[in-house]
Structure formats: C-alpha cells, structure tokens
Amino acid sequence: MGFGNQDAVEDDKPLDPAAERLRRKMVRLLVVSIGIMIIGVMAVLGVVVYKTLPKAGGLGEETATVVLAPGEEIVDTSLDGDRALIHTRANGADHLYVVAIADGRILKRLQIAPEAAGQ
Secondary structure, three states: OOOHHHHHHHHHOOOOOOHHHHHHHHHHHHHHHHHHHHHHHHHHHHHHHHHHHHOOOOOOOOOOOOOOOOOOEEEEEEEEEEEEEEEEEOOOOEEEEEEOOOOOOOEEHHHHHHOOOOO
C-alpha cells in the first residue's frame, strides 16, 4: 500500500536531451525576463525619487539688477519662493517692489501713501 502514484516514479527519470535543452532555454528566458523587470522597476523608482527631491543649485551664476530711483534706499526685504519683496523709502514715501528672483524683473510696484487728514 503506497501513498504515491506510480506516475510520480516515472517523472524522476532524466529528460531526453531535446527536452532538457528546451527546459534550459525556458529557465534562461525566465531569468532574463525577471532581470529586465527588476531593472524597469528600479528605473521607475529612481525617477520618482529624483522628482521628489528638492532642487539644489542656488541662484546660478547670472546677476540680476533691480533699478531704484535716485535717493531711494532699501528698508527691508523678504523672500517667498521664487519672489522677493523689497521695501524702499525715498523722500518720506514708502514703496514695495515684488521682484522675480530668477531674472530681477519687477512684477509689481506699490506705493504706500498716508491717508489724507480730512477723510
């Protein structure tokens, strides 16, 4: 009384040379396919990590110039992402400039005027 099937004993025989060559080709194909898949997954993960890293590199080599009126002096500055706010004063009047840091363009000019006394 055996627990196994008689066909299982026949499966243990060595394969004929043609079947063995086919088996080796299939194993080689499997290994190459898994390798290509691993390389593809690593490439996708690399791109995802690269896109999520903060960009370093500072402001670069270029110099941008913001031209102020004669006698106008900078009182304060502050940064917000790729823009800067420059607070200036000339002859008692305050001005605000919103400037693009990349190229020095003045995006917005605001003049701060005191409210009239009669209003």
